[in-house]
Amino acid sequence: MWPPALLLRGVSAAAARGSTALRGWSRLGPCVAASPGTRKSPLLQTARNYARPTHKKKEEIPSHLDDLPATMLLKDYAKVPVINKVDNVVRRLLSLEMANQREKVKIKKEQLAEKVRKSPNDSGSFEVQVAHLTAQICTLQEHLHLHPKDKVNRRNMMMAKDRRNMLLKFLRNRRYDVYENTCKQLGIKYEFPLLYRRRATRRWVVKKALCLKVFQEVQKLKAQESLRKQQGSLKRGRAAEQQALPVEGTPV
Incomplete structure (x- = not known):
């Protein structure tokens, strides 16, 4: 039976060989024991090139300085x-x-x-x-x-x-x-200012809808309260008129 120290040494050596083999596979594709001159896997090369940034050339726009002739003198020397x-x-x-x-x-x-x-x-x-x-x-x-x-x-x-x-x-x-x-x-025109310069986020839209709903409910309560006050004033006015009328059988 092998001693524990030799067993541990053998396991560590096997793990090291396995990690080296895996690194070689990831670098050279399926050919693990490939020579230095072996070609790389086309699949891995395509995957590496996929994430590379592409520098797109900006589309040129006409400049407002194009109508200036090249033979025109500078502003400081034109009147010399x-x-x-x-x-x-x-x-x-x-x-x-x-x-x-x-x-x-x-x-x-x-x-x-x-x-x-x-x-x-x-x-x-x-x-x-x-x-x-x-x-x-x-x-x-x-x-x-x-x-x-x-x-x-x-x-x-x-x-x-x-x-x-x-x-x-x-x-x-x-x-x-x-x-x-x-x-x-x-060649310009006047731009009218926007009604709301704030960016309409989802939270802002929900909050605005809630504020409008609360405002409408408050207006309804105020309308009911004003109607109740009007009805109460009408009742008091009628009661005052009935009290002011002379009772039958009393001298005027």
Whole structure:
């Protein structure tokens, strides 16, 4: 009979060999004792590739800066008188061909402001502010299309929309002709505020239905109470009239 120490040693060695075999099976498929150059199982390879993330390319949308020509000069150098005497290399460096998006947005704001500006020196009227906010909103919308998880810029876009709606509301109530011309020139429209800005969750809907039911029951109780009071006042009025009438046989 074998000693207990040898038996335990043999069991541990067998378990180690079994775990090694299982690891080899999970790595190389059904061929447990496969050589290093053996091909992997196609079933396991397909299962591994199934969970890999696929990077889908975002659909491109037309930009509101596409209508700006590349030969247009920057805002700071457009009115310099010496700009016509420079060579083509310097002119290209000072044009929109080498400019970043911030410079292009500045020029776009001026273009939109020129459509609704009342006078050449007008730079702060409601119409000009609406034009500047429109260019900012379009820029942020294009950015969020490529980066939908950018919460800071999404908040900035919502704040700009609220500001533009407030200005359009003022123009709509005070100067409707200016409001109509501004919306037509910029291609925008006034968005009426929602009745309820709160998200309608299931709990909120159930709570609102319960509140309406309680309100209706309270109104019914109030109607019954008012009807009871009216009937009581009518009875008291009739009793007072009967007491005021002269009794037969008494002198008037």
